[in-house]
Amino acid sequence: MTIAIVGAGLGGLALARVLHLNGMDSVVYERETSRGARGQGGMLDIHSGQRALREAGLIDRFHAIARGEGQDMRLLQPDGTLLFQEDTPDDAPLERPEVDRADLRDLLLDSLPEGVVRWGHACASADNGLLRFADGGSAPYDLLVGADGARSRVRALLTDARPxxxxxxxxxxxxxxxxxxxxxxxxxxxxxxxxxxxxxxxxxxxxxxxxxxxxxxxxxxxxxxxxxxxxxxxxxxxxxxxxxxxxxxxxxxxxxxxxxxxxxxxxxxxxxTLPVGLTWPSAPDVTLVGDAAHLMPPVGEGANMALLDGALLGRALATHPDDFPTAVKDYEREMFARTGAAARMSADLQELLMSPDAAQHMLAFFRPG
CATH class of the missing domain: 3.30.9.30 (D-Amino Acid Oxidase; Chain A, domain 2)
Known part of the structure; x- marks a missing residue:
């Protein structure tokens, strides 16, 4: 059966990688014309997402590109007062290392067989098992996975929610x-x-x-x-x-x-952002991962949740290779609970950042008690 993934971001690529490891084919359709078509942003703090990279068989290669020193932190007030400084020892474990988003994406891309990612395929619409592209082309699917980010076109098949x-x-x-x-x-x-x-x-x-x-x-x-x-x-x-x-x-x-x-x-x-705790009735032939499913404030959880979404959906599909509806239900049940908690924590942290005493609130966050 045909698994079509819209979007070659972290979630979509992690899904394709786990499926590949389990002998299942998928096709990733990406609107960008090549992997280097645009910049991929800055650094990512990868913590819980390391579980996904282990599931994908990439944890050692991840450690080779991760920057342990990126865990260093300095927090100051506008008048120059240093409130908090944390310097990471050279032998510290890589619990929350930083990694360039582009390097992490390249790691996932390089782990896939040639041809899995189809560049220059911008999704225009999808329904009834047919994915349509902006250039007039189309492709069939038995399962469609929207990994197409904040402005997801696939999301509309499941919910009216918008960022x-x-x-x-x-x-x-x-x-x-x-x-x-x-x-x-x-x-x-x-x-x-x-x-x-x-x-x-x-x-x-x-x-x-x-x-x-x-x-x-x-x-x-x-x-x-x-x-x-x-x-x-x-x-x-x-x-x-x-x-x-x-x-x-x-x-x-x-x-x-x-x-x-x-x-x-x-x-x-x-x-x-999308509403905290967003859910939808499960559909047998479509689901979402990453920002398409749970766009959160940019406080360090989004990339980790996207990686986990992709890896855990891949594992669910590998567990039920002949029963996509059951795999999707199992994945969404876990995903809704996990990402709902992450979204609530992210919203709380965002509220602290937007408060008048943000520096003191964040100091208490980093140095509780």
Whole structure:
């Protein structure tokens, strides 16, 4: 029977890999034209998702590309006060290592036989066992798995739920090759994550494996159309950086120096989520994994849940290779409980970040008691 997976993200690829290990074929349809068609984002904190990589037979290869030093953490206030610092010993276990999303995706892609992923296939619609593509082509399926992210087209086959804005808008910027170009700033940021939390604002800087520091400036309790009124000229990177510095009045000059040192990549992102605890009546021939099923605030759970979704759906299908409806029900029962709990925890953490005393709340979170 034909298993069609829409989307070559982490969840879809983990599913294809586990199916392959169990002697089951699948086809992954991806709208991008190639694996390098666009950037894949920054670093991921992989913790519970390591279970999925073990299920996929890839844990040793994952450890080879994971960055244990990425577990380092520094938490500060806008006036420069250091609230919390955690430096990871070189021999520390890889409990929550960081890994470049692109490297992790490449690991999964390289584990699949040639031809499993069909590039340049954008899903337009699906019903009655037929998947239709934007170029007019089509493909049959017995089971359709939507692994197509926040704007999933497959989701509409199961639920009317749509992502909604949560009051957070992010501007992504970055400093390439920071050790060479700005060694003082590199030493300040350190090897892992660097957070500055203010009232309604945060700066999150993170060291990537390629030497780039990615910086996200979050503006909380802002409307979905905030970028239109923010007076940030995104078509003029130098002026955009200057405007971002204006939006951080009273912040320590070290933090604004980070922004001034960034290159011309300035990307606005509005943050949306699906309802916490979203479920749907099980269908015999379609299901969802990853952000298509449970889009959460970006606080470290989404990628882990996507990996687990793919691996555990693959295991359920391998357990019931001739009974897809039972496999889907078993998978969804576990997935709803697991991801519902993760979504509630993520929403609680997001609420702390959006609160007036975010820095103190997060200090208590990292250093309980």
């Amino acid at each position: 909604t804005h949560i009051g957070q808008n992010v501007v992504e910027i970055g400093i390439p090759d920071i050790d060479r170009t700005h060694p003082g700033l590199a030493a300040m940021v350190g090897r892992g994550s660097y957070w500055v939390l203010g009232d309604g604002l945060s700066l999150a800087a993170q060291r990537n494996g390629d030497g780039r520091v990615r910086i996200g400036l979050s503006f909380y309790n802002t409307a979905e159309d905030w970028f239109a009124t923010s007076e940030i000229p995104f078509d003029d990177p130098a002026a955009a950086r200057a405007r971002l510095i204006e939006l951080l009045p009273g912040w320590d000059p070290r933090f604004t120096a980070l922004i001034a040192a960034c290159d011309d990549t300035v990307v606005p992102r509005s943050i949306t």
